Amino acid sequence: MPRPYAPAPISPPPVAEPFPIGDREKVDLARVLGLEGLPPDLCDVISHAIGGYRATEAGSRDTTVANVLAALGELSKSGRAYDKAVRRLAMTVAALTI
Secondary structure (H helix, E strand, C coil), rough: CCCCCCCCCCCCCCCCCCCCHHHHHHHHHHHHHCCCCHHHHHHHHHHHHHHHHHHHHCCCCCCCHHHHHHHHHHHHHHCCCHHHHHHHCCCCCCCCCC
């Protein structure tokens, strides 16, 4: 029998775009970090970290402290429940964060 209502849509995970860091910001970052200049690879790492944070700062409706604790609690079980919990925690789209 078909459902009387459609399932909730699954939105795609947010895409992390590198945060643009200008020359002035590079000077400020180098000063704060105690460096003479900001190496390009360090600038890229900071840019991607900020971009990743901004993509996920709003969080997910499903990611709550209670849901994370419940998922971690499933790891103490055995059999299929344990296998299901491991698969859930291993999913990158689950976005479970502690």
